Amino acid sequence: MNANFTAGAGGITLREALTLDPDAFSSTILAPRDGTLFGRAEEAGLDVVRLERMGSGRRVSPSSELAAVRELMGHLRAGRFDVVHTHGGKSGVLGRLAARRLGVRAIVHTLHGFPFHEFHSPLTRTALCTIERRLGRITDYFVTDGTFVASEAIRLKIAPPDRIRALISSIDMVPPVTSARRREARRLLGLPEEAQVVGTVARLAEQKSPHDMVEAFAALTRPNTFMVWVGGGELRRKTEQLIHAKGLGDRFLLLGERNDVAQLLPGFDVFALSSRWEGLPCSVLEAMTCGVPVVASAVNSVPEIVIAGRTGIVTRPKDPQSLARGLAYMLDHPHDAARMAAAAREQIAEQFQPDRMGEELRDIYETALRLAAKRRTNGQ
Numbered sequence: 001m002n003a004n005f006t007a008g009a010g011g012i013t014l015r016e017a018l019t020l021d022p023d024a025f026s027s028t029i030l031a032p033r034d035g036t037l038f039g040r041a042e043e044a045g046l047d048v049v050r051l052e053r054m055g056s057g058r059r060v061s062p063s064s065e066l067a068a069v070r071e072l073m074g075h076l077r078a079g080r081f082d083v084v085h086t087h088g089g090k091s092g093v094l095g096r097l098a099a100r101r102l103g104v105r106a107i108v109h110t111l112h113g114f115p116f117h118e119f120h121s122p123l124t125r126t127a128l129c130t131i132e133r134r135l136g137r138i139t140d141y142f143v144t145d146g147t148f149v150a151s152e153a154i155r156l157k158i159a160p161p162d163r164i165r166a167l168i169s170s171i172d173m174v175p176p177v178t179s180a181r182r183r184e185a186r187r188l189l190g191l192p193e194e195a196q197v198v199g200t201v202a203r204l205a206e207q208k209s210p211h212d213m214v215e216a217f218a219a220l221t222r223p224n225t226f227m228v229w230v231g232g233g234e235l236r237r238k239t240e241q242l243i244h245a246k247g248l249g250d251r252f253l254l255l256g257e258r259n260d261v262a263q264l265l266p267g268f269d270v271f272a273l274s275s276r277w278e279g280l281p282c283s284v285l286e287a288m289t290c291g292v293p294v295v296a297s298a299v300n301s302v303p304e305i306v307i308a309g310r311t312g313i314v315t316r317p318k319d320p321q322s323l324a325r326g327l328a329y330m331l332d333h334p335h336d337a338a339r340m341a342a343a344a345r346e347q348i349a350e351q352f353q354p355d356r357m358g359e360e361l362r363d364i365y366e367t368a369l370r371l372a373a374k375r376r377t378n379g380q
Contacts (some may be wrong), residue, residue, distance in 0.1 A: 001072075001095040002087040005035025006257075008203075009087050009112045011282050012145065012169050016085075017046055019358035025365060028079055030072070031091075036257065049075050054094060065094060072098035083108060083365050085143075089115040093135060100138045106368040109135075110143040110167075111153055112279030113300045119276055119318060132158045140375070141368035143167045145280035146301020163371065167360055168351055169280070174290040176345065177266040185267030188260065189228060189253070196225040196331050199268035199292075201261055201283040202275070204233030204254070209297075211235075211242055213274040215320035218246040220328060227252045228268070230261060265290040270330045270337070276317045278302055285352060288312075288344040293337035295326040311344035 017027040033050035053068040086095035116128035142164040144150040153159040202208040271287035273296035294312035306312035316322040
């Protein structure tokens, strides 16, 4: 179950369902109807449920969320599921509440980072952390997409140490950059081959901090450098306004949602991520498999894959000048950038393999069912 069945966490949900042994578990994906991955899921033979009441945004409305819980309970009751596995913030709250009320045998939740971060006010951060701790009491097993997130969940008393695992998710392997693929990507982007191009694939949302990216790109002051942002979202209009205010209208391109990301990546000289919080971003992993050097903000589990100076450059979150400095280094030192890109691609090839994820996920579900049965026996 996911509240954003699109790239990123939605892609992880889809790949997890596809890697499960169908002889051991049958999978059904429940997500808001505006998700972009339903077609791929159905083509792969998965059962899907398009939710009408659950919104994909972060806004909370008590009446809307109550309607979403009722809708979820109806689908969960009809499906008679043994395990409910939720991903992300909103679906993690509503899905776990609905599953608990119905008495589903086991509840598993994946933490893709946390719904709170250092830039929240202390009151907001404390409130959101408290909610996560209470939800942890009805969660039989936790999964994270990085060891840092797992350790933080334990430290913050969100998850107990014996009921959490960092799961290495598989990714869609992207072919490496070649001269021909780079030329084709530049053609698709409508950009000259000799230009320098910084690119990203992310939602135009608070989490991804597009305003920080605009500020960082403006600080580069390079007339032959272009910025390409692939992805849509609720901050598009505000981002456009800042782009034009900075005089970047002809060099900062907002492409919106695209289904040809793998074909566009070779056109980037540097992949950039300005997020203020993350789990383990799939977009960064895909850029690495393509052989594109990465500059990313050092949040949550990002430094586990973007190892400073070895597989990429990490920068301070919510610090456009820090991001601009990292981008400038990569653009000005192509040989060093190529070294880091090669090391990153080698690391990804070793760590992120689909067969491992399928085996681990099966073990997680079986463990969750066992722990849940013990909990019920003990009257908890």
